[in-house]
Amino acid sequence: MADREWGNQMAITEFIILGFGDLPDLQILLFLMFQVIYMATVTGNTLTVVLVVADLHLHTPMYFFLGNLSCLETCYTTTILPRLLASLLTGDKTISVSSCFTQLYFCGSLVCTECYLLAAMSYDRYLAICKPLHYSALMNSRFCLQLAAGSWLNGCLAAAIFVLFLSQLIFCGPNEIDHFYCDCIPLMELSCSDTNLVILLAFIITSVFTLPPFLLTLTSYVYIIATILRISSTTRRQKSFSTCTSHLIVVTIFYGSIMIVYLLPKHDTLRDLNKVVSLCYTVLTPLVNPLIYSLRNREVKEALCKAVSKYVAFTKTCRNS
Numbered sequence: 001m002a003d004r005e006w007g008n009q010m011a012i013t014e015f016i017i018l019g020f021g022d023l024p025d026l027q028i029l030l031f032l033m034f035q036v037i038y039m040a041t042v043t044g045n046t047l048t049v050v051l052v053v054a055d056l057h058l059h060t061p062m063y064f065f066l067g068n069l070s071c072l073e074t075c076y077t078t079t080i081l082p083r084l085l086a087s088l089l090t091g092d093k094t095i096s097v098s099s100c101f102t103q104l105y106f107c108g109s110l111v112c113t114e115c116y117l118l119a120a121m122s123y124d125r126y127l128a129i130c131k132p133l134h135y136s137a138l139m140n141s142r143f144c145l146q147l148a149a150g151s152w153l154n155g156c157l158a159a160a161i162f163v164l165f166l167s168q169l170i171f172c173g174p175n176e177i178d179h180f181y182c183d184c185i186p187l188m189e190l191s192c193s194d195t196n197l198v199i200l201l202a203f204i205i206t207s208v209f210t211l212p213p214f215l216l217t218l219t220s221y222v223y224i225i226a227t228i229l230r231i232s233s234t235t236r237r238q239k240s241f242s243t244c245t246s247h248l249i250v251v252t253i254f255y256g257s258i259m260i261v262y263l264l265p266k267h268d269t270l271r272d273l274n275k276v277v278s279l280c281y282t283v284l285t286p287l288v289n290p291l292i293y294s295l296r297n298r299e300v301k302e303a304l305c306k307a308v309s310k311y312v313a314f315t316k317t318c319r320n321s
Helices: 002-009 024-054 061-090 097-130 132-138 141-166 184-190 196-229 234-263 268-295 298-320
Strands: 014-017 094-096
Touching: 014 097, 024 061, 024 268, 024 298, 061 097, 061 141, 061 268, 094 097, 097 132, 097 141, 097 184, 097 196, 097 234, 141 184, 141 196, 184 196, 196 234, 234 268
Parallel strands: none
Antiparallel strands: 014 094
């Protein structure tokens, strides 16, 4: 009889993502805002990828990793925002269990991959500033491909292991996720099972897969800043620092928001704060990446101007013919 009652409790086939349901008067405004953000994010990151591929002057390690990062950000924002936009527009907040875990997998793998790509970009800047004589030999095309491939593979592997174990948990109600996407912490809070093993696994995966790239990024910038401060020429110091400030801004926003969300105590009073801060690394970071790198980078702006000029010339030629 107990087994039958337990089986009846496992009949959950869908979750309800509450999102921003506590702001009913702002649903249309939120829809319009996120719609504009999504279009700008996809357009900006896609344009960055196209420029990096098309312009020979951008065929360098730094822009190769930037292209990978822009591709990742496009995938990341597409994993979250279309589902959120549909919920805001139609009011349908339900999501099947399988779709929820699929979204969780892609979000987790892309976040982990971004940690590695940011570490690779910081290591590239470290070699360029601290080891300029050895830069070309060390950061060759083969090594860049290995770093990029390793970033994607590690991200997929880490998320697959975690989601596989998380999916073994039993969900017997309630089924309301107090977030705007399927995040791991709200999901574990809904489980009727003992989550200690999954929490331990999350700690191990974080220690093995995400802590090393974070420490590598932190160490790289410690050496970079120390090297820049030792440069006697003010002009050279400013030029060296300008080559890594864009990346440093992105790293600060990304890691800062993640630490606030996952390291702060999980109190009910902080849930709304966690939602807002989660927007930083899920929505804001993908949006500002192309803006930061294009507005602060001369090579990207030159490539963009060149591409626009070619497009205008091509359009005039087509019209004249």
